[in-house]
Amino acid sequence: MGLLTHTGRYLLMLKSMFNKPENIKMYWKEFMHQCVEIGIGSLPIVVIISLFLGAVTTVQTAYQLVSPLVPPSTIAQIVRDSMILELSPTVVSILLAGVIGSKIASELGNMRVSEQIDALEIMGINTKTYLILPKLLAAIMVIPMLVVVSAVLGIWGGRLAGTLTGILSAETFDKGLHQYFKPYNVFFAMAKAYTFAFIISSIPAFYGYTVQGGALEIGRASTKSVVVSCILVLFADYLLSALLL
């Protein structure tokens, strides 16, 4: 299928999602279930990755900071701004594209292939609204929270790595953290987080929902959705950076 056909079908899917729910309680239940699946389910990996991202950034920055004219507290500034501006929103979103995206695509794909989506349609349920919208909304709500958690833990991981390896003291790190801090960076990170959350939930939902075939096609849809999500995240990253910075 051509790119335009895919894009058209994707946009039509988004449009069809917005319908009156048959039973608001059931939709709320599904939304909360997705929040737990996406949020709590991804938390461990986000924590681990973020700690190490921060730690590695501290060590590598210290390695590159060879001039004695540059104070060591600069390391903290670089870790802070790297985590907030790029590593937490973008790297974590790419990670989540794999974790959450493949889960959404394969779940919906399996439901399509085993006629569960048809069964819901026959019952009179708008499957796009019931199956996709809660996932989208849950992702948009929860992923920015994960990005915030990632940024905090990444900075803390950097602090821990810096102090444990003797690169700089905790006081120096904390001093650097407060220097030249721009609150706008947090706004920028959140703008990225919301944009990426939409991408990494809607693209896999589209690929999963439109699967045709069997197990092989489900696997292909899952892989493709992750690849496309990652590419679009990086593209959106550049676009937002160019527009907002």
Added chain:
Amino acid sequence: MIEIKHIKKGFGEKIVINDVSTVFKTGKCNLIIGTSGSGKTVMMKCLVGLMEPDSGEITYDGQNFSEMNEEGRKGLRQSIGMLFQGSALFDSMTVEQNILFPLDMFTKNTFAEKLRRVDEVLDRVNLQGANKKFPAEISGGMKKRVGIARAIVLNPKYLFCDEPNSGLDPQTSLLIDQLIKEITTEYNITTVVNTHDMNSVMEIGDHIMYMHQGVKEWEGTNKEIIFSKNKLLNDFIFASEFLRDAKDMRMLEVRGKIDNDRNMDELLK
């Protein structure tokens, strides 16, 4: 009652259903039979709205389903129950949750009332005690029965079964057929069954429509099918030697003679 008038459906240049008309009566098991590729599954999908026919009309007790908008169809769909070929149970839910799902979605009953209804339908399909099992933990026959239970939990007026016996042994198939027949009669619903199981045809075929290459080739009952002269139908139904002999024996029993050129006299000596 479901009435279909001049239904046509094609995919590109290939015509899958070609000008088919019939009436599926209330309180009867209406069977659609035919070889693979004859258009029966496409016909069923058109009937329930999963596909749109290219032309023709489908009416449910006078309501024109073909011309309904999405809202109208949603309302009608709550009177429809469907059993899918693979049962289409929700894997992440227990048997009880699967059957509760339509009740949760479309009724305002209390939880106790819903549970009572779940127990009632599980009892009806002889699956008492299976409430907490997941679909992966039950057999194929049990899955079909859960599928039937979920399909009838909202007291539908129309029941569709897409190859309900596929993958089942003959004994379990018979149980499923009998269950479908009993539910049809008991609740006085219009049941449409898509099958190529000849046992089902003979057991529950109150009204049978035979499709061949998208065309309605023959229509009648399970009692009439044995006496049909339609060659395509006979080649389809009585494909095996065993079934041809069974047909001959039945004809002997009913008419006292065999109405074909097979020499059963020799076999009966």
